[in-house]
Amino acid sequence: MTFSKKAILLSGILLCISVQLGAQVRQTREEYISRYMPIAIAHMERYGIPASITMAQGILESDCGNSLLSMKSNNHFGIKCKRNWTGDKVYHDDDAKGECFRSYPSVEASYRDHAEFLDSQPRYDSLFAYSSDDYKSWARGLKAAGYATAPDYAQRLIRIIEENQLFLLDRPDGARLYASRYGLKRDPEEWFSSQSSVEELARTEGAVDPDNYRVTINAHQGYNVYVTNGVHYVLAKENDTFENIGRKFRLSPRNLRKFNDLKDKKAQPVPGEAVYIERKRKRWEGNSRHHICRQGETAYSVGQSYAIRTRSIEKLNKLRKDEELAAGREIRIK
Numbered sequence: 001m002t003f004s005k006k007a008i009l010l011s012g013i014l015l016c017i018s019v020q021l022g023a024q025v026r027q028t029r030e031e032y033i034s035r036y037m038p039i040a041i042a043h044m045e046r047y048g049i050p051a052s053i054t055m056a057q058g059i060l061e062s063d064c065g066n067s068l069l070s071m072k073s074n075n076h077f078g079i080k081c082k083r084n085w086t087g088d089k090v091y092h093d094d095d096a097k098g099e100c101f102r103s104y105p106s107v108e109a110s111y112r113d114h115a116e117f118l119d120s121q122p123r124y125d126s127l128f129a130y131s132s133d134d135y136k137s138w139a140r141g142l143k144a145a146g147y148a149t150a151p152d153y154a155q156r157l158i159r160i161i162e163e164n165q166l167f168l169l170d171r172p173d174g175a176r177l178y179a180s181r182y183g184l185k186r187d188p189e190e191w192f193s194s195q196s197s198v199e200e201l202a203r204t205e206g207a208v209d210p211d212n213y214r215v216t217i218n219a220h221q222g223y224n225v226y227v228t229n230g231v232h233y234v235l236a237k238e239n240d241t242f243e244n245i246g247r248k249f250r251l252s253p254r255n256l257r258k259f260n261d262l263k264d265k266k267a268q269p270v271p272g273e274a275v276y277i278e279r280k281r282k283r284w285e286g287n288s289r290h291h292i293c294r295q296g297e298t299a300y301s302v303g304q305s306y307a308i309r310t311r312s313i314e315k316l317n318k319l320r321k322d323e324e325l326a327a328g329r330e331i332r333i334k
Contacts, residue, residue, distance in 0.1 A: 027065045037051065040111070043112075047118070049132065050134070050169075052161045056157045073102070073103035074109065077117075088103035088104070088105075124147075133167070223235075228306065229285055229307035232276070236273045236274075236275050259280065261309060276304075282309055283333070288333065288334075293330075298322060298324055298325060299319050302333070316333070316334075
């Protein structure tokens with residue numbers, strides 16, 4: 001082989017490697033918002049669906065466009081085929097194995113179908129009685145109408161919206177208002193583009209927000225497996241025990257209770273409760289530093305939301321054991 005042919009071959013190999021490496025870079029939340037918020041705002045103006053709700057659902061269901069389902073089929077809202085779907089299909093493990101999901105030619109088509117899906121389904125009619133800036137009622141209404149099976153779906157949507165101030169998108173001139181939260185007067189798209197860099201992606205890649213309750217990309221022994229703060233967990237089913245969950249994941253009931261900060265040897269999970277299958281962390285690894293408490297929360301419940309050990313929450317905030325936290329109280333998570 002001549003030198004020139006070797007050089008061409010080597011260049012081709014390096015190009016393939018570069019493409020593969022580029023494909024592996026995770027899209028950040030800010031990049032996702034920047035890319036798709038104009039569509040969400042346009043759909044709000046046409047259909048009356050809050051832009052903040054559309055963005056929060058896209059973030060949640062697609063893991064900011066990084067989930068396997070969204071990359072494989074451009075499905076950013078976890079919408080399943082149903083009987084009336086005549087478009088392309090893809091099969092994916094979710095609540096059951098090999099479920100049929102809608103496949104789209106583009107992400108924009110997925111956003112359009114999401115708006116039309118909510119607009120055309122009778123079970124979502126009650127949502128349109130709410131104002132397009134009433135994101136809390138929309139979030140609760142989506143859960144009540146059965147959009148998702150996650151028991152805390154509404155709370156997760158609301159948390160995404162509030163932590164990222166997505167409610168600004170629901171107001172007139174929302175895109176500019178959203179950009180101005182950083183004290184900048186530049187065009188929002190220009191600002192977001194300037195923030196994107198390989199270095200920043202590498203720094204934040206390991207930080208998983210607790211709101212990233214995504215379409216499942218992993219399943220084991222009939223359980224969907226999720227991740228928060230880098231810690232894996234499953235949702236307990238009806239009649240589940242730590243004993244039978246432990247058998248499925250080759251863990252002792254004692255260790256499962258330990259992972260979930262339970263000292264009572266007879267304690268059992270309740271349906272829909274997160275059950276961590278590995279040790280929770282001592283600190284939150286994402287960018288947020290605080291959690292705003294809701295009524296009735298304790299160090300334990302906050303720790304379960306963020307995959308942080310109860311004792312760590314207590315130490316960080318100098319809390320008494322089992323102390324109930326007042327609504328609105330700011331709690332350190334790192």
